[in-house]
């Protein structure tokens with residue numbers, strides 16, 4: 098890679114690929130998800146809105162551990178609570194009263210929460226919610242939209258489609274190892290299309306245990322859509338599960354369900370609920386959650402004190418800082434300023450989505466593959482010290498100066514893009530473009 102400032106990252110990645118299958122633990126951390134050769138692959142430390150990579154470069158971070166960081170990296174209040182807890186014991190032999198303290202906080206804040214279970218991650222929380230829904234309804238099939246992790250119940254959906262057609266989450270990654278007998282038990286529906294959901298419900302009458310979906314990710318749902326989803330699920334005796342793993346806490350500490358005023362039967366939170374410490378939760382009504390006491394749902398580290406202490410400190414800090422208003426105001430200014438750059442360049446690029454999770458939308462430019470254009474922009478932003486895949490996850494540590502730095506880098510990036518599309522775009526692209534293997538069904 099010519100003139101690379103990330104040589105240590107690249108060398109480490111080469112080593113990793115020999116001893117870690119796939120190179121990384123999370124698909125989104127693969128170098129191919131950014132501009133390979135330019136974006137840092139390994140970090141050294143992180144504080145607030147910035148991190149330093151192992152080559153010593155400093156980056157402004159808009160990815161924030163894929164939305165796991167909400168207050169900022171190494172937040173002092175959360176870390177203090179965690180350090181205090183470590184000194185008192187990171188996990189006990191007996192149960193921790195923090196389990197009840199956090200459960201009460203969740204019940205106070207989340208409309209659908211009357212009972213609570215914990216996990217360490219989002220995918221396993223989804224698997225737990227599906228097990229409970231199947232147990233309660235005594236039905237097996239699941240209708241889903243959006244991304245819900247790596248477990249068999251969900252990945253079996255990839256047997257329903259040609260993995261290369263780009264429609265489902267892991268185009269290019271096969272469902273190897275997922276039992277084929279599960280094919281047809283998890284069926285995708287199109288977000289926003291109520292007729293599609295009704296049709297699938299009718300075709301699988303009396304067989305659907307649950308509808309699991311991200312109520313929203315970045316774009317707001319179409320008018321009345323979620324209300325109708327709620328109505329259809331109720332009428333068909335189907336459990337409605339909202340997966341708020343990535344959206345959680347940003348629009349509201351009670352989840353998007355509080356903001357959108359739609360109450361599901363079960364909800365799932367993880368990632369930002371503990372500002373960077375492993376934690377997940379499945380919450381729901383008494384009526385559905387009570388069944389979990391008769392099911393084998395159990396794991397040693399689900400009761401560790403660190404995740405519990407981090408979650409309590411994160412929720413209390415967000416509430417005290419009036420985070421809802423902060424994210425709205427910050428996002429409004431961010432979107433306005435980024436859209437000013439977009440408009441002045443007229444490249445068919447705009448900043449869309451909610452204030453809490455905005456993203457850059459790329460129209461097709463001059464018939465060029467979007468992936469090519471986007472990779473060039475990610476590359477140029479990275480050269481200017483901005484780490485982004487253009488899905489922005491602001492944290493409460495981001496500042497107006499961070500917006501200005503992003504605006505300036507974006508302006509220069511668009512100038513280069515303009516030159517590139519008027520000549521030979523590939524000659525401007527130093528990073529290889531790879532076929533995007535990881536898609537999400539909704540924005």
Ligand SMILES: Cc1ncc(COP(=O)(O)O)c(C=O)c1O
Nearest residue numbers: 218219220244245246340342343
């Ligand atoms: C909506 C949603 N559900 C589930 C998951 C899986 O969470 P985890 O990676 O913690 O297993 C993710 C991760 O991105 C997610 O965005």
